[in-house]
Amino acid sequence: MKYLSSIGLSVKDENVLKSLIDLLGARMSEEWHYRDDVPADALLLDVDNPDAIATWKMRPETARRNTIAYSNSEPGFALTRRLAKPLRAAELIAVLKDIEQANDELAVPVVGSEATEVTTLADCVDRQGNGVMRLACGDREVVIDRSRQQFCSSESGESLAALLTLPLPEYQISTGADVRLPSEASVRWQDQKAVLWLVGQCGSHGKLLDGVDRNGLFRLNRWPGFGPVRPSHTVLSLCSLLSRKSAMGIADMREATGLPEFDIIAFINAAFLTGILDIQSGDVARPETGAAKPEVSTERKGLLAKIRSRLANPRT
Amino acid sequence: MSEIKIIITGTPGAGKTTAIAAISETPPVRTDTATTDELSEVKEQTTVAMDFGELTLEDDQKVFLYGTPGQRRFEFMWKILVQGGLGLIILVDCTREDPLADMKMYLENFSDFIAETGAVIGLVKRDMTDTPPLDEFYQALNQQGLMFPVFEVDVREQGDVALMIDALVSLLEYS
Numbered sequence: 469m470k471y472l473s474s475i476g477l478s479v480k481d482e483n484v485l486k487s488l489i490d491l492l493g494a495r496m497s498e499e500w501h502y503r504d505d506v507p508a509d510a511l512l513l514d515v516d517n518p519d520a521i522a523t524w525k526m527r528p529e530t531a532r533r534n535t536i537a538y539s540n541s542e543p544g545f546a547l548t549r550r551l552a553k554p555l556r557a558a559e560l561i562a563v564l565k566d567i568e569q570a571n572d573e574l575a576v577p578v579v580g581s582e583a584t585e586v587t588t589l590a591d592c593v594d595r596q597g598n599g600v601m602r603l604a605c606g607d608r609e610v611v612i613d614r615s616r617q618q619f620c621s622s623e624s625g626e627s628l629a630a631l632l633t634l635p636l637p638e639y640q641i642s643t644g645a646d647v648r649l650p651s652e653a654s655v656r657w658q659d660q661k662a663v664l665w666l667v668g669q670c671g672s673h674g675k676l677l678d679g680v681d682r683n684g685l686f687r688l689n690r691w692p693g694f695g696p697v698r699p700s701h702t703v704l705s706l707c708s709l710l711s712r713k714s715a716m717g718i719a720d721m722r723e724a725t726g727l728p729e730f731d732i733i734a735f736i737n738a739a740f741l742t743g744i745l746d747i748q749s750g751d752v753a754r755p756e757t758g759a760a761k762p763e764v765s766t767e768r769k770g771l772l773a774k775i776r777s778r779l780a781n782p783r784t
Numbered sequence: 785m786s787e788i789k790i791i792i793t794g795t796p797g798a799g800k801t802t803a804i805a806a807i808s809e810t811p812p813v814r815t816d817t818a819t820t821d822e823l824s825e826v827k828e829q830t831t832v833a834m835d836f837g838e839l840t841l842e843d844d845q846k847v848f849l850y851g852t853p854g855q856r857r858f859e860f861m862w863k864i865l866v867q868g869g870l871g872l873i874i875l876v877d878c879t880r881e882d883p884l885a886d887m888k889m890y891l892e893n894f895s896d897f898i899a900e901t902g903a904v905i906g907l908v909k910r911d912m913t914d915t916p917p918l919d920e921f922y923q924a925l926n927q928q929g930l931m932f933p934v935f936e937v938d939v940r941e942q943g944d945v946a947l948m949i950d951a952l953v954s955l956l957e958y959s
Contacts, residue, residue, distance in 0.1 A: 690922040691933040691951075698943065704951055708958035711931040724958065764957055771788065772953045774841040779946045779953075782807075 470498045472564070473508035476520020477538070484555050485512065495561055498568055510534045510567050512551070533633070533673070534567050548605060548634055570635045589636055589671030590737045591678060593664070602647040604640045605631060611649060612660055619663040620655035628663070629697050632670040661742045665692050668738025669703070674730040677737050685715035685748040692742055701776060702727055706735045715748050789848040790949060791866050792835075793894065794875030795886045796854030799908050799939035801835045803875065804849045807945040808837025812851075834865055862893060871901040871952045875939065878907050878915035884924050891928060898930075902955035904948045906937040931959075 472489055474482060489502045508531065514520045515537045524532060537547040538555075549563050586592045593601065598614045608631050610621040623631050676682055688710040692699075699707075705725050710716060716724070721732050739745035764772075792800045804812045812835050835851030850865050852858070866872070874890045876883045887905060891898065905921065921934045933951045937944040 704954035705958050708954040711959050772957050775847055775953050776950060778839055778841050779950050782942055
């Protein structure tokens, strides 16, 4: 069973959508339902509605996977799946089938790898090692040259992050000699750490990299350079937590922050890919139970949250 | 209700006044005077008491931003300004002769305050000259048993100043 949800649709569009979903029936290989109260497998976002986009951006990455841009015209918004207004059954079926298929095909072999399978972009980039890799989706691309420790991309900022969020089957991947490098004059090469950080943050999809011990204890040896995308509260919290003298396990991090494991894994993968993560075997003596919980009073937590909120809403 | 304040310190000319101006809701109150020492070659005026700016939170509570005078001879002011402070931002001017030594000097002088709170290091003007790599700043912190964020920042940019404060707030909550 799969669930579809929406953000920012008019009442009329939402009613049409619910009716169409009810009628899909045998045309789909999975049974689809419209639900707002459970994690959705697909999300229809009215990108003509600025409030809807703002709401969408505040959702966790897990809730933003498989977002379908719903728009009057070609949206200036980096989402692969699109539906034009008004809603039409055939187009909705096509895009939902595409999502079903993408999920089915998540396990694909990485080009140039040692015939092992990878399921996420983060794994794919991690296993690529020191070579050159080009990831493309339509006319958007990223080229990562690990030997020169540089990358270039047609995208920047949030649109680069959106490109790196796609499920692995959606990329055309070429490596090594197959990569046609853009001419030096046409691109700006940048430090690869910025894109490796984003690959971990956006392209992990809840799966820890193969080289990372799930039961390990983690600590940062430095803070990340965040590159083109401003770090979220989640990222800053985890950076602070892993700056402590004692290394921490995933369960400790969950307990201390209340964050979902999906976000913690994205952070660990990003830190691992950028070389700022120290990992101790989980067999070493663990900190005492409860040591993970920072002793910050509710009043102080409230004050810090207000300062954070103020910084997120600058006044001019 | 006690005063909530964040302290910004650092080398003379690092941009403490500029950082406060970049994020404060009100024009910063400044206590500048003409430079008379060796700094006069690079800076016409310098802060002698403090700079002061403010942020208003959603419940109208104020967060005060205090910039210390940079020169070491005003050390007595540093001790006064940090009393009751939430945390410290250290700005290091990377065009100076030995930015690593500058950072260590501030870490040492504010060590008691930092031990109780936390600190964020902002490296400024890194694009203007050859400076030690970021890793060397982390090594220097590590040698003192510290692990604070080190950011390359442009203190004229509100976003960069906000990032330093945001990181400081996270440190206070989780580290």
